[in-house]
Amino acid sequence: MPRARPIxxxxxxxxEARDALARLTERYGQTPVEAAEVIVALGGDGFMLETLHATMAIDAPVYGMNRGTVGFLMNDYRETGLTARLARAEEAVTNPLRMAATRANGEVVEALAINEVSLLRAGPQAARLRISVDDKVRMEELVCDGALLATPAGSTAYNYSAHGPILPIGSGVLALTAxxxxxxxxxxxxILPRAARVRFDVLHPEKRPMMAExxxxxxxxVVAVEIESDASxxxxxxxxxxxxLEERLLREQFT
Incomplete structure:
Protein backbone atom coordinates (compact mmCIF):
# COMPACT_ATOMS: atom_id res chain seq x y z
CA MET A 1 0.00 0.00 0.00
CA PRO A 2 1.41 3.42 -0.93
CA ARG A 3 1.86 5.88 1.92
CA ALA A 4 -0.94 8.41 2.19
CA ARG A 5 0.57 11.86 1.65
CA PRO A 6 -0.89 14.91 3.41
CA ILE A 7 -3.13 16.47 0.75
CA GLU A 16 -19.01 20.52 -9.85
CA ALA A 17 -15.73 21.51 -8.23
CA ARG A 18 -17.31 22.35 -4.85
CA ASP A 19 -19.13 19.02 -4.80
CA ALA A 20 -15.89 17.20 -5.60
CA LEU A 21 -14.12 19.10 -2.82
CA ALA A 22 -16.69 17.95 -0.26
CA ARG A 23 -16.53 14.33 -1.38
CA LEU A 24 -12.74 14.11 -1.52
CA THR A 25 -12.06 15.86 1.78
CA GLU A 26 -14.53 13.52 3.47
CA ARG A 27 -12.70 10.52 2.02
CA TYR A 28 -9.06 11.64 2.32
CA GLY A 29 -9.07 14.45 4.86
CA GLN A 30 -7.85 18.01 4.45
CA THR A 31 -4.41 19.47 5.18
CA PRO A 32 -3.56 23.18 5.25
CA VAL A 33 -1.81 24.18 2.02
CA GLU A 34 1.34 25.25 3.88
CA ALA A 35 1.71 21.78 5.47
CA ALA A 36 0.74 19.63 2.48
CA GLU A 37 3.06 17.35 0.52
CA VAL A 38 0.81 17.60 -2.52
CA ILE A 39 -1.92 20.01 -3.62
CA VAL A 40 -4.92 18.66 -5.52
CA ALA A 41 -6.65 21.31 -7.64
CA LEU A 42 -10.27 20.70 -8.67
CA GLY A 43 -11.46 22.75 -11.63
CA GLY A 44 -10.35 23.59 -15.13
CA ASP A 45 -7.15 24.88 -16.72
CA GLY A 46 -7.85 28.46 -15.61
CA PHE A 47 -8.12 27.35 -11.99
CA MET A 48 -4.93 25.31 -12.34
CA LEU A 49 -3.10 28.48 -13.42
CA GLU A 50 -4.57 30.33 -10.43
CA THR A 51 -3.42 27.54 -8.11
CA LEU A 52 0.10 27.48 -9.51
CA HIS A 53 0.41 31.24 -9.11
CA ALA A 54 -0.98 31.14 -5.56
CA THR A 55 1.23 28.28 -4.35
CA MET A 56 4.54 29.00 -6.12
CA ALA A 57 6.24 29.75 -2.77
CA ILE A 58 5.20 26.34 -1.39
CA ASP A 59 7.41 23.33 -2.07
CA ALA A 60 4.61 20.98 -3.07
CA PRO A 61 3.60 19.72 -6.52
CA VAL A 62 0.10 20.28 -7.87
CA TYR A 63 -2.07 17.44 -9.16
CA GLY A 64 -5.14 18.62 -11.03
CA MET A 65 -8.42 16.76 -11.50
CA ASN A 66 -10.72 18.07 -14.18
CA ARG A 67 -13.95 19.65 -13.02
CA GLY A 68 -13.89 22.18 -15.84
CA THR A 69 -14.10 22.07 -19.63
CA VAL A 70 -10.88 21.34 -21.55
CA GLY A 71 -8.63 20.24 -18.72
CA PHE A 72 -5.38 20.11 -20.69
CA LEU A 73 -3.39 20.60 -17.49
CA MET A 74 -5.63 18.27 -15.48
CA ASN A 75 -6.02 14.55 -14.86
CA ASP A 76 -9.32 12.68 -15.13
CA TYR A 77 -11.58 13.01 -12.13
CA ARG A 78 -12.10 9.91 -10.00
CA GLU A 79 -12.86 9.75 -6.32
CA THR A 80 -11.34 6.32 -5.67
CA GLY A 81 -7.67 5.31 -5.68
CA LEU A 82 -6.25 8.81 -5.28
CA THR A 83 -3.47 7.73 -2.89
CA ALA A 84 -2.19 5.19 -5.43
CA ARG A 85 -2.50 7.66 -8.32
CA LEU A 86 -0.45 10.26 -6.46
CA ALA A 87 2.22 7.66 -5.66
CA ARG A 88 2.56 6.75 -9.36
CA ALA A 89 2.22 10.27 -10.76
CA GLU A 90 4.93 11.68 -13.03
CA GLU A 91 6.23 15.20 -12.52
CA ALA A 92 6.62 17.92 -15.16
CA VAL A 93 8.40 21.19 -14.37
CA THR A 94 7.78 24.50 -16.11
CA ASN A 95 9.21 28.00 -15.56
CA PRO A 96 6.99 31.08 -15.88
CA LEU A 97 7.59 34.17 -17.96
CA ARG A 98 8.22 37.48 -16.20
CA MET A 99 6.64 40.50 -17.91
CA ALA A 100 7.59 44.13 -17.35
CA ALA A 101 5.08 46.34 -19.18
CA THR A 102 5.76 50.07 -19.45
CA ARG A 103 2.67 52.26 -19.74
CA ALA A 104 2.40 55.61 -21.51
CA ASN A 105 2.59 57.44 -18.16
CA GLY A 106 5.92 55.74 -17.34
CA GLU A 107 4.49 53.25 -14.85
CA VAL A 108 6.06 49.77 -15.05
CA VAL A 109 3.79 46.82 -14.23
CA GLU A 110 5.32 43.39 -13.58
CA ALA A 111 3.50 40.07 -13.71
CA LEU A 112 4.21 36.36 -14.12
CA ALA A 113 2.72 34.15 -16.83
CA ILE A 114 2.74 30.36 -16.83
CA ASN A 115 1.11 30.12 -20.28
CA GLU A 116 1.91 33.28 -22.27
CA VAL A 117 2.37 37.02 -22.40
CA SER A 118 0.32 38.57 -25.18
CA LEU A 119 0.02 42.02 -26.74
CA LEU A 120 -3.32 42.91 -28.27
CA ARG A 121 -4.54 45.95 -30.15
CA ALA A 122 -6.90 48.08 -28.05
CA GLY A 123 -8.35 50.20 -30.85
CA PRO A 124 -9.78 49.90 -34.37
CA GLN A 125 -6.43 50.09 -36.20
CA ALA A 126 -3.85 47.36 -36.60
CA ALA A 127 -0.93 47.37 -34.19
CA ARG A 128 2.61 48.21 -35.21
CA LEU A 129 5.35 46.56 -33.16
CA ARG A 130 9.14 46.53 -33.18
CA ILE A 131 10.60 43.24 -31.91
CA SER A 132 14.02 42.93 -30.23
CA VAL A 133 15.66 39.76 -28.94
CA ASP A 134 18.57 40.05 -26.51
CA ASP A 135 18.81 43.80 -27.21
CA LYS A 136 19.08 43.30 -30.98
CA VAL A 137 16.24 44.49 -33.22
CA ARG A 138 15.01 41.48 -35.18
CA MET A 139 11.96 43.04 -36.82
CA GLU A 140 11.62 46.78 -37.41
CA GLU A 141 7.87 46.68 -37.89
CA LEU A 142 5.24 43.98 -37.47
CA VAL A 143 1.75 45.07 -38.50
CA CYS A 144 -0.74 42.76 -36.83
CA ASP A 145 -3.64 42.34 -34.43
CA GLY A 146 -1.17 41.27 -31.76
CA ALA A 147 1.68 38.98 -30.78
CA LEU A 148 2.49 36.63 -27.93
CA LEU A 149 5.35 34.76 -26.30
CA ALA A 150 4.39 31.31 -24.98
CA THR A 151 6.04 28.71 -22.77
CA PRO A 152 5.94 25.03 -23.72
CA ALA A 153 3.20 24.48 -21.12
CA GLY A 154 1.18 27.28 -22.71
CA SER A 155 1.91 26.42 -26.32
CA THR A 156 -1.39 24.52 -26.72
CA ALA A 157 -3.46 27.41 -25.35
CA TYR A 158 -3.75 30.86 -26.98
CA ASN A 159 -0.56 30.21 -28.97
CA TYR A 160 -2.05 27.14 -30.64
CA SER A 161 -5.28 29.00 -31.46
CA ALA A 162 -3.13 31.63 -33.18
CA HIS A 163 -1.52 28.86 -35.28
CA GLY A 164 1.71 28.85 -33.27
CA PRO A 165 3.83 25.71 -32.83
CA ILE A 166 3.28 23.11 -30.11
CA LEU A 167 6.45 22.88 -27.99
CA PRO A 168 7.57 19.78 -26.08
CA ILE A 169 7.94 20.48 -22.35
CA GLY A 170 11.65 19.66 -22.26
CA SER A 171 12.53 21.56 -25.42
CA GLY A 172 14.00 24.61 -23.69
CA VAL A 173 12.43 27.02 -26.18
CA LEU A 174 9.69 29.64 -26.37
CA ALA A 175 7.19 30.38 -29.14
CA LEU A 176 6.87 33.93 -30.49
CA THR A 177 3.65 34.00 -32.50
CA ALA A 178 1.94 36.75 -34.48
CA ILE A 191 11.06 29.75 -31.94
CA LEU A 192 13.48 31.27 -29.43
CA PRO A 193 15.81 29.87 -26.76
CA ARG A 194 14.27 29.83 -23.30
CA ALA A 195 16.97 32.24 -22.07
CA ALA A 196 16.07 34.87 -24.70
CA ARG A 197 14.99 38.34 -23.56
CA VAL A 198 12.21 39.64 -25.80
CA ARG A 199 11.10 43.26 -26.09
CA PHE A 200 8.10 44.64 -27.94
CA ASP A 201 8.03 48.38 -28.64
CA VAL A 202 4.65 49.81 -29.61
CA LEU A 203 4.96 52.15 -32.57
CA HIS A 204 2.55 55.12 -32.62
CA PRO A 205 0.85 54.12 -29.34
CA GLU A 206 -1.28 57.26 -29.21
CA LYS A 207 -2.88 56.33 -32.55
CA ARG A 208 -2.62 52.55 -32.25
CA PRO A 209 -3.10 51.72 -28.53
CA MET A 210 -2.20 48.31 -27.19
CA MET A 211 -2.74 46.25 -24.06
CA ALA A 212 -0.61 43.48 -22.56
CA GLU A 213 -1.81 40.37 -20.77
CA VAL A 222 1.47 49.96 -22.97
CA VAL A 223 4.33 51.44 -24.97
CA ALA A 224 6.90 48.69 -24.37
CA VAL A 225 6.87 45.16 -22.96
CA GLU A 226 9.92 43.14 -21.90
CA ILE A 227 9.65 39.40 -21.29
CA GLU A 228 12.03 36.71 -20.09
CA SER A 229 11.78 33.26 -18.54
CA ASP A 230 12.24 33.22 -14.77
CA ALA A 231 14.38 30.17 -14.01
CA SER A 232 14.25 30.90 -10.27
CA LEU A 245 2.18 16.93 -20.85
CA GLU A 246 4.56 15.28 -23.32
CA GLU A 247 1.89 12.73 -24.30
CA ARG A 248 -0.80 15.42 -24.47
CA LEU A 249 1.35 17.63 -26.67
CA LEU A 250 1.93 14.75 -29.07
CA ARG A 251 -1.76 13.81 -29.08
CA GLU A 252 -2.80 17.37 -29.92
CA GLN A 253 -0.66 17.29 -33.06
CA PHE A 254 -2.32 14.17 -34.45
CA THR A 255 -5.98 15.02 -33.80
Whole structure:
Protein backbone atom coordinates (compact mmCIF):
# COMPACT_ATOMS: atom_id res chain seq x y z
CA MET A 1 0.00 0.00 0.00
CA PRO A 2 1.41 3.42 -0.93
CA ARG A 3 1.86 5.88 1.92
CA ALA A 4 -0.94 8.41 2.19
CA ARG A 5 0.57 11.86 1.65
CA PRO A 6 -0.89 14.91 3.41
CA ILE A 7 -3.13 16.47 0.75
CA UNK A 8 -4.46 20.01 0.46
CA UNK A 9 -7.58 20.11 -1.72
CA UNK A 10 -8.46 23.39 -3.42
CA UNK A 11 -11.40 23.98 -5.75
CA UNK A 12 -12.87 26.55 -8.12
CA UNK A 13 -16.28 28.08 -7.42
CA UNK A 14 -18.25 25.91 -9.85
CA UNK A 15 -20.85 23.53 -8.38
CA GLU A 16 -19.01 20.52 -9.85
CA ALA A 17 -15.73 21.51 -8.23
CA ARG A 18 -17.31 22.35 -4.85
CA ASP A 19 -19.13 19.02 -4.80
CA ALA A 20 -15.89 17.20 -5.60
CA LEU A 21 -14.12 19.10 -2.82
CA ALA A 22 -16.69 17.95 -0.26
CA ARG A 23 -16.53 14.33 -1.38
CA LEU A 24 -12.74 14.11 -1.52
CA THR A 25 -12.06 15.86 1.78
CA GLU A 26 -14.53 13.52 3.47
CA ARG A 27 -12.70 10.52 2.02
CA TYR A 28 -9.06 11.64 2.32
CA GLY A 29 -9.07 14.45 4.86
CA GLN A 30 -7.85 18.01 4.45
CA THR A 31 -4.41 19.47 5.18
CA PRO A 32 -3.56 23.18 5.25
CA VAL A 33 -1.81 24.18 2.02
CA GLU A 34 1.34 25.25 3.88
CA ALA A 35 1.71 21.78 5.47
CA ALA A 36 0.74 19.63 2.48
CA GLU A 37 3.06 17.35 0.52
CA VAL A 38 0.81 17.60 -2.52
CA ILE A 39 -1.92 20.01 -3.62
CA VAL A 40 -4.92 18.66 -5.52
CA ALA A 41 -6.65 21.31 -7.64
CA LEU A 42 -10.27 20.70 -8.67
CA GLY A 43 -11.46 22.75 -11.63
CA GLY A 44 -10.35 23.59 -15.13
CA ASP A 45 -7.15 24.88 -16.72
CA GLY A 46 -7.85 28.46 -15.61
CA PHE A 47 -8.12 27.35 -11.99
CA MET A 48 -4.93 25.31 -12.34
CA LEU A 49 -3.10 28.48 -13.42
CA GLU A 50 -4.57 30.33 -10.43
CA THR A 51 -3.42 27.54 -8.11
CA LEU A 52 0.10 27.48 -9.51
CA HIS A 53 0.41 31.24 -9.11
CA ALA A 54 -0.98 31.14 -5.56
CA THR A 55 1.23 28.28 -4.35
CA MET A 56 4.54 29.00 -6.12
CA ALA A 57 6.24 29.75 -2.77
CA ILE A 58 5.20 26.34 -1.39
CA ASP A 59 7.41 23.33 -2.07
CA ALA A 60 4.61 20.98 -3.07
CA PRO A 61 3.60 19.72 -6.52
CA VAL A 62 0.10 20.28 -7.87
CA TYR A 63 -2.07 17.44 -9.16
CA GLY A 64 -5.14 18.62 -11.03
CA MET A 65 -8.42 16.76 -11.50
CA ASN A 66 -10.72 18.07 -14.18
CA ARG A 67 -13.95 19.65 -13.02
CA GLY A 68 -13.89 22.18 -15.84
CA THR A 69 -14.10 22.07 -19.63
CA VAL A 70 -10.88 21.34 -21.55
CA GLY A 71 -8.63 20.24 -18.72
CA PHE A 72 -5.38 20.11 -20.69
CA LEU A 73 -3.39 20.60 -17.49
CA MET A 74 -5.63 18.27 -15.48
CA ASN A 75 -6.02 14.55 -14.86
CA ASP A 76 -9.32 12.68 -15.13
CA TYR A 77 -11.58 13.01 -12.13
CA ARG A 78 -12.10 9.91 -10.00
CA GLU A 79 -12.86 9.75 -6.32
CA THR A 80 -11.34 6.32 -5.67
CA GLY A 81 -7.67 5.31 -5.68
CA LEU A 82 -6.25 8.81 -5.28
CA THR A 83 -3.47 7.73 -2.89
CA ALA A 84 -2.19 5.19 -5.43
CA ARG A 85 -2.50 7.66 -8.32
CA LEU A 86 -0.45 10.26 -6.46
CA ALA A 87 2.22 7.66 -5.66
CA ARG A 88 2.56 6.75 -9.36
CA ALA A 89 2.22 10.27 -10.76
CA GLU A 90 4.93 11.68 -13.03
CA GLU A 91 6.23 15.20 -12.52
CA ALA A 92 6.62 17.92 -15.16
CA VAL A 93 8.40 21.19 -14.37
CA THR A 94 7.78 24.50 -16.11
CA ASN A 95 9.21 28.00 -15.56
CA PRO A 96 6.99 31.08 -15.88
CA LEU A 97 7.59 34.17 -17.96
CA ARG A 98 8.22 37.48 -16.20
CA MET A 99 6.64 40.50 -17.91
CA ALA A 100 7.59 44.13 -17.35
CA ALA A 101 5.08 46.34 -19.18
CA THR A 102 5.76 50.07 -19.45
CA ARG A 103 2.67 52.26 -19.74
CA ALA A 104 2.40 55.61 -21.51
CA ASN A 105 2.59 57.44 -18.16
CA GLY A 106 5.92 55.74 -17.34
CA GLU A 107 4.49 53.25 -14.85
CA VAL A 108 6.06 49.77 -15.05
CA VAL A 109 3.79 46.82 -14.23
CA GLU A 110 5.32 43.39 -13.58
CA ALA A 111 3.50 40.07 -13.71
CA LEU A 112 4.21 36.36 -14.12
CA ALA A 113 2.72 34.15 -16.83
CA ILE A 114 2.74 30.36 -16.83
CA ASN A 115 1.11 30.12 -20.28
CA GLU A 116 1.91 33.28 -22.27
CA VAL A 117 2.37 37.02 -22.40
CA SER A 118 0.32 38.57 -25.18
CA LEU A 119 0.02 42.02 -26.74
CA LEU A 120 -3.32 42.91 -28.27
CA ARG A 121 -4.54 45.95 -30.15
CA ALA A 122 -6.90 48.08 -28.05
CA GLY A 123 -8.35 50.20 -30.85
CA PRO A 124 -9.78 49.90 -34.37
CA GLN A 125 -6.43 50.09 -36.20
CA ALA A 126 -3.85 47.36 -36.60
CA ALA A 127 -0.93 47.37 -34.19
CA ARG A 128 2.61 48.21 -35.21
CA LEU A 129 5.35 46.56 -33.16
CA ARG A 130 9.14 46.53 -33.18
CA ILE A 131 10.60 43.24 -31.91
CA SER A 132 14.02 42.93 -30.23
CA VAL A 133 15.66 39.76 -28.94
CA ASP A 134 18.57 40.05 -26.51
CA ASP A 135 18.81 43.80 -27.21
CA LYS A 136 19.08 43.30 -30.98
CA VAL A 137 16.24 44.49 -33.22
CA ARG A 138 15.01 41.48 -35.18
CA MET A 139 11.96 43.04 -36.82
CA GLU A 140 11.62 46.78 -37.41
CA GLU A 141 7.87 46.68 -37.89
CA LEU A 142 5.24 43.98 -37.47
CA VAL A 143 1.75 45.07 -38.50
CA CYS A 144 -0.74 42.76 -36.83
CA ASP A 145 -3.64 42.34 -34.43
CA GLY A 146 -1.17 41.27 -31.76
CA ALA A 147 1.68 38.98 -30.78
CA LEU A 148 2.49 36.63 -27.93
CA LEU A 149 5.35 34.76 -26.30
CA ALA A 150 4.39 31.31 -24.98
CA THR A 151 6.04 28.71 -22.77
CA PRO A 152 5.94 25.03 -23.72
CA ALA A 153 3.20 24.48 -21.12
CA GLY A 154 1.18 27.28 -22.71
CA SER A 155 1.91 26.42 -26.32
CA THR A 156 -1.39 24.52 -26.72
CA ALA A 157 -3.46 27.41 -25.35
CA TYR A 158 -3.75 30.86 -26.98
CA ASN A 159 -0.56 30.21 -28.97
CA TYR A 160 -2.05 27.14 -30.64
CA SER A 161 -5.28 29.00 -31.46
CA ALA A 162 -3.13 31.63 -33.18
CA HIS A 163 -1.52 28.86 -35.28
CA GLY A 164 1.71 28.85 -33.27
CA PRO A 165 3.83 25.71 -32.83
CA ILE A 166 3.28 23.11 -30.11
CA LEU A 167 6.45 22.88 -27.99
CA PRO A 168 7.57 19.78 -26.08
CA ILE A 169 7.94 20.48 -22.35
CA GLY A 170 11.65 19.66 -22.26
CA SER A 171 12.53 21.56 -25.42
CA GLY A 172 14.00 24.61 -23.69
CA VAL A 173 12.43 27.02 -26.18
CA LEU A 174 9.69 29.64 -26.37
CA ALA A 175 7.19 30.38 -29.14
CA LEU A 176 6.87 33.93 -30.49
CA THR A 177 3.65 34.00 -32.50
CA ALA A 178 1.94 36.75 -34.48
CA UNK A 179 -1.83 37.16 -34.57
CA UNK A 180 -3.26 38.04 -37.99
CA UNK A 181 0.02 39.41 -39.33
CA UNK A 182 -0.52 41.86 -42.20
CA UNK A 183 3.11 42.80 -42.81
CA UNK A 184 5.25 40.72 -43.21
CA UNK A 185 2.26 39.14 -44.93
CA UNK A 186 2.59 35.51 -43.87
CA UNK A 187 4.94 35.79 -40.91
CA UNK A 188 3.78 33.37 -38.23
CA UNK A 189 6.53 33.91 -35.67
CA UNK A 190 9.74 32.34 -34.38
CA ILE A 191 11.06 29.75 -31.94
CA LEU A 192 13.48 31.27 -29.43
CA PRO A 193 15.81 29.87 -26.76
CA ARG A 194 14.27 29.83 -23.30
CA ALA A 195 16.97 32.24 -22.07
CA ALA A 196 16.07 34.87 -24.70
CA ARG A 197 14.99 38.34 -23.56
CA VAL A 198 12.21 39.64 -25.80
CA ARG A 199 11.10 43.26 -26.09
CA PHE A 200 8.10 44.64 -27.94
CA ASP A 201 8.03 48.38 -28.64
CA VAL A 202 4.65 49.81 -29.61
CA LEU A 203 4.96 52.15 -32.57
CA HIS A 204 2.55 55.12 -32.62
CA PRO A 205 0.85 54.12 -29.34
CA GLU A 206 -1.28 57.26 -29.21
CA LYS A 207 -2.88 56.33 -32.55
CA ARG A 208 -2.62 52.55 -32.25
CA PRO A 209 -3.10 51.72 -28.53
CA MET A 210 -2.20 48.31 -27.19
CA MET A 211 -2.74 46.25 -24.06
CA ALA A 212 -0.61 43.48 -22.56
CA GLU A 213 -1.81 40.37 -20.77
CA UNK A 214 0.07 37.88 -18.58
CA UNK A 215 -2.18 34.87 -17.92
CA UNK A 216 -5.21 37.17 -17.89
CA UNK A 217 -3.63 40.04 -15.92
CA UNK A 218 -4.26 43.02 -18.20
CA UNK A 219 -2.26 46.24 -18.55
CA UNK A 220 -3.63 48.95 -20.82
CA UNK A 221 -1.88 51.75 -22.73
CA VAL A 222 1.47 49.96 -22.97
CA VAL A 223 4.33 51.44 -24.97
CA ALA A 224 6.90 48.69 -24.37
CA VAL A 225 6.87 45.16 -22.96
CA GLU A 226 9.92 43.14 -21.90
CA ILE A 227 9.65 39.40 -21.29
CA GLU A 228 12.03 36.71 -20.09
CA SER A 229 11.78 33.26 -18.54
CA ASP A 230 12.24 33.22 -14.77
CA ALA A 231 14.38 30.17 -14.01
CA SER A 232 14.25 30.90 -10.27
CA UNK A 233 10.61 29.74 -10.17
CA UNK A 234 9.77 26.11 -10.96
CA UNK A 235 6.13 25.03 -11.11
CA UNK A 236 5.74 21.28 -10.48
CA UNK A 237 2.75 19.52 -12.03
CA UNK A 238 1.79 15.87 -11.50
CA UNK A 239 0.19 13.66 -14.14
CA UNK A 240 -0.99 10.07 -14.30
CA UNK A 241 1.53 7.80 -16.09
CA UNK A 242 1.07 7.96 -19.85
CA UNK A 243 -1.06 11.08 -19.63
CA UNK A 244 1.57 13.74 -18.93
CA LEU A 245 2.18 16.93 -20.85
CA GLU A 246 4.56 15.28 -23.32
CA GLU A 247 1.89 12.73 -24.30
CA ARG A 248 -0.80 15.42 -24.47
CA LEU A 249 1.35 17.63 -26.67
CA LEU A 250 1.93 14.75 -29.07
CA ARG A 251 -1.76 13.81 -29.08
CA GLU A 252 -2.80 17.37 -29.92
CA GLN A 253 -0.66 17.29 -33.06
CA PHE A 254 -2.32 14.17 -34.45
CA THR A 255 -5.98 15.02 -33.80
Missing amino acids: AFVASDTP MSAFRPRRWRGA ADGNSVRD IAHRLLFDPGHG
